[in-house]
Amino acid sequence: MLFNSFEFAVFLPVMFFTCWFACGRSWQLQNLVLLAGSLVFYGWWDPRFLALILFSATLDFTVSNLIHTSENALARKALLSCSLLINFGILAVFKYCNFFIGSLNDALALAGFSPAAARLDLVLPVGISFYTFQTVSASIDVYRRQLQPTRNLIAWLAFITFFPQLVAGPIERAGHLLPQFLVSRRFSMPAAVDGCRQALWGLFKKIVIADNCAALANHAFEHSNHASAITLLAGIFLFTIQIYCDFSGYSDIAVGVARLFGFSLMQNFAFPYFSRDIAEFWRRWHISLSTWFRDYLYLPLGGSRCSKPRMIRNTIVVFLVSGLWHGANWTFPAWGLINALWFLPLQLSASPRRFQPFPPNAPVLPQPREALHIAATFLITMLSWTFFRANSVTHAIQILSRVFTLQSGSGLSVPTHVWILVAAFLAAEWIQRGRTHALEFSASGPPRWARWLICYTVIFLLLKYGGEQQDFIYFQF
Amino acid sequence: MSPLPHNQQIDTHTSNRRELELFLLKLMLFALPLLLAAVPSCTILACTGEAFRDLEPTLQQSLKYNRGLIGYAWNEQNYPWMKRQALLLMPPQDVLAIGSSRVLQFRREMFVCPFWNAGYTILTTADFQTFLSLIPTDRHPKTLLIALDQWMFNSAWIAESGNTSPERWTQNPSYNLRTGLRLLPDVCTDLARGRIGLMPLLQQRPDNPWGLNAWQNAKGFRPDGSFAYGRQIQQRLANDPQTPDFQFAGTLRRIASGSDRFQFGKTPDIAALNSLQSLLQNCSELKIHVIAVLPPFADPVSRALQKSGRHQYLDQLPVALQQIFSGTSHELHCLPSLASLGADDTEAVDGFHSGEKATLRQLLHMLQQGSRLNECCNSEQLGRDLAAAPNPLEVYPR
Numbered sequence: 038m039l040f041n042s043f044e045f046a047v048f049l050p051v052m053f054f055t056c057w058f059a060c061g062r063s064w065q066l067q068n069l070v071l072l073a074g075s076l077v078f079y080g081w082w083d084p085r086f087l088a089l090i091l092f093s094a095t096l097d098f099t100v101s102n103l104i105h106t107s108e109n110a111l112a113r114k115a116l117l118s119c120s121l122l123i124n125f126g127i128l129a130v131f132k133y134c135n136f137f138i139g140s141l142n143d144a145l146a147l148a149g150f151s152p153a154a155a156r157l158d159l160v161l162p163v164g165i166s167f168y169t170f171q172t173v174s175a176s177i178d179v180y181r182r183q184l185q186p187t188r189n190l191i192a193w194l195a196f197i198t199f200f201p202q203l204v205a206g207p208i209e210r211a212g213h214l215l216p217q218f219l220v221s222r223r224f225s226m227p228a229a230v231d232g233c234r235q236a237l238w239g240l241f242k243k244i245v246i247a248d249n250c251a252a253l254a255n256h257a258f259e260h261s262n263h264a265s266a267i268t269l270l271a272g273i274f275l276f277t278i279q280i281y282c283d284f285s286g287y288s289d290i291a292v293g294v295a296r297l298f299g300f301s302l303m304q305n306f307a308f309p310y311f312s313r314d315i316a317e318f319w320r321r322w323h324i325s326l327s328t329w330f331r332d333y334l335y336l337p338l339g340g341s342r343c344s345k346p347r348m349i350r351n352t353i354v355v356f357l358v359s360g361l362w363h364g365a366n367w368t369f370p371a372w373g374l375i376n377a378l379w380f381l382p383l384q385l386s387a388s389p390r391r392f393q394p395f396p397p398n399a400p401v402l403p404q405p406r407e408a409l410h411i412a413a414t415f416l417i418t419m420l421s422w423t424f425f426r427a428n429s430v431t432h433a434i435q436i437l438s439r440v441f442t443l444q445s446g447s448g449l450s451v452p453t454h455v456w457i458l459v460a461a462f463l464a465a466e467w468i469q470r471g472r473t474h475a476l477e478f479s480a481s482g483p484p485r486w487a488r489w490l491i492c493y494t495v496i497f498l499l500l501k502y503g504g505e506q507q508d509f510i511y512f513q514f
Numbered sequence: 515m516s517p518l519p520h521n522q523q524i525d526t527h528t529s530n531r532r533e534l535e536l537f538l539l540k541l542m543l544f545a546l547p548l549l550l551a552a553v554p555s556c557t558i559l560a561c562t563g564e565a566f567r568d569l570e571p572t573l574q575q576s577l578k579y580n581r582g583l584i585g586y587a588w589n590e591q592n593y594p595w596m597k598r599q600a601l602l603l604m605p606p607q608d609v610l611a612i613g614s615s616r617v618l619q620f621r622r623e624m625f626v627c628p629f630w631n632a633g634y635t636i637l638t639t640a641d642f643q644t645f646l647s648l649i650p651t652d653r654h655p656k657t658l659l660i661a662l663d664q665w666m667f668n669s670a671w672i673a674e675s676g677n678t679s680p681e682r683w684t685q686n687p688s689y690n691l692r693t694g695l696r697l698l699p700d701v702c703t704d705l706a707r708g709r710i711g712l713m714p715l716l717q718q719r720p721d722n723p724w725g726l727n728a729w730q731n732a733k734g735f736r737p738d739g740s741f742a743y744g745r746q747i748q749q750r751l752a753n754d755p756q757t758p759d760f761q762f763a764g765t766l767r768r769i770a771s772g773s774d775r776f777q778f779g780k781t782p783d784i785a786a787l788n789s790l791q792s793l794l795q796n797c798s799e800l801k802i803h804v805i806a807v808l809p810p811f812a813d814p815v816s817r818a819l820q821k822s823g824r825h826q827y828l829d830q831l832p833v834a835l836q837q838i839f840s841g842t843s844h845e846l847h848c849l850p851s852l853a854s855l856g857a858d859d860t861e862a863v864d865g866f867h868s869g870e871k872a873t874l875r876q877l878l879h880m881l882q883q884g885s886r887l888n889e890c891c892n893s894e895q896l897g898r899d900l901a902a903a904p905n906p907l908e909v910y911p912r
Contacts, residue, residue, distance in 0.1 A: 043691050057534055058534075223530055224530050224533055224534045224537070225533070226533045226534075226536060226537045226540075229537050230537070230540070233541070260673070263673075450674055489544060492544070493547070493548070496548065497699055500695055500696055500698050500699050501696065501699040501700070503692060503695075503696050
């Protein structure tokens, strides 16, 4: 079920009323309703994969409890290894099997041999990368004795399958979200109102900005062979905006919807395109994944408290794996590697944290130096996204070479209203960059009538300028 | 478990409930103006068939009873699907007209054998082949009458219009909820401006209109697939400055700026010519006779195109097309200017759309040239129809 679908518009109020009115005070009953609703939400795509998610969740429920009760270090390690092997094994089969087969066949073909194996006819279960990381992290936390596992299977399953964040994150940690399933939840009107506004802003980002940019960016990338440098640059820019609005829009809706049910999810994006260097970008982009890789890959590898060569290796490994997490195509590790190359000079100069977060009342106009940093970071991020969006590494190189050699060719007619909408969106995000989302208002902020007017305007733009419905990009991951 | 004593738990629950009710009340208050604006708009869209309603039953009725006018104001993306679906619902036709909006003035009354107009379905020459492949062979016509728009051979226009996906013809978009919702602000605005009148919507109409344009302006597709311009004809006849493309000013502007179908071009697009060639080969194999028409522009438009000096491909186009058609059994009619057909500017709906009368003149010209259409047309009758035309833009009853 898509957040931007009619089905979800019916599903959400039904869930809201059932949870708060039909379940009364019982949080256990609410968990049961949330679990049932989440399974309906997930099964809407393909009910066959419900078995897979339930298996994965039940496995880690059992493993984490066994790890917790076991005092034998070897047994604990064996149990954790079992969880990691099975979970990542499932992920590897569904997501990477054909990629490895294809790469092997390509390599064999280059060497003059016939293909080793045929591709498998597999459908990628939606959200598998997200929920796998969520369940695995819980087992690791229990193994590290950083988390007490729950014995409440319903609460655990409700936590893993929680519909707002199930298919595209944020990748929640058990230590943060699970306890919220184990206590009585209180409806908070300010939180719910702000949640509605955040979800509205998420819808705006997805439907108005991302969907409009998608059609134009697709056109530029699909006709890259004979497109002019300006067209390709416009296409890359529009894709840069599209991917941010698509993914952060989903996260905003997820966080906003969760707040309606009394849950607090972590912030997944913090205005990353206003970052002043690439290190800051990675602290603001897909925060739940970045911190996951930091805690479960980078730090166990030794982090930055080791020799410089090892630190460089660790950084490259994390970015490569992060790239591969996004998809089974060489373009993704290439994208990860490029980001590592941008990131390493900062890390080696020991200044990856030279910029502080924006304060809530940050001035509207940036300092010239700050503006320069932001523009430079945005530009290098844009160039990296070329690899992310291109069909192959060769395709990306071809696009960038056409851009840098200022090739002439066919144009792309971007409607004026799309430029205006993108500019207005960036302006709104810039003004609100010190907050968690662009429609968050402080108590001393605009009066109620102005807040309502802003919301009505956003709804008007949603209706008037909503682009052709597109799937969320991150569903494929 | 909550550590609160029982009484306190009840208090918390009550205050929680009150907060919930207050939230819902606030939400309803917020939604009230939206609902007040949306309900009339939704009603108009749904009642006129402009949105939220499936077109298929209406199309079936229109074809069955040969009655109805389907004219959308905003949802023109429904037409390509509608035209293909109609071909699937009807028995095969002897003559089928396909092309862009410029073929739409060919009407059933002009033919003595079964004819249907599937115009408004094609953007580029590649689309002809795709569209034909989406029609089952048992529904193929004996004769295909195609209009070759000049810009179909303009590389810049082709690049801008992009590749057409077959879904454009195969997927019914008429009841797409999102499309309907997107129209709400426009309907609200038009209602407030008085551009949508309520009176036409309340009247009993014999032409069974479907879609806001059909209701408001009597503009839309007839059961034979041809297009009725409705009120626009009256406006044009009255020389109303509000008429779209009044005195061809819009078209002339486009020619000057080289935009929107009138992009500059030096030579005809090779890929477009190749697509046409493969269509002809395919039709020969399918035993379909193709009659291609290069329709004329209104005379001031033709003059402006010649004067611009940046639309050179137009001069080379007839020769390039002749080369493709020579050696085949198919026909090509590069129609001369409207003036040489005996028409004047008043017979053009706008800069590049001939009216019904001018279209009849073109058909008569083709018949005089010895077209195979003579088997399906009665020239004498058509001549009499032309002479009896009630005005410069219409020949047959609406």
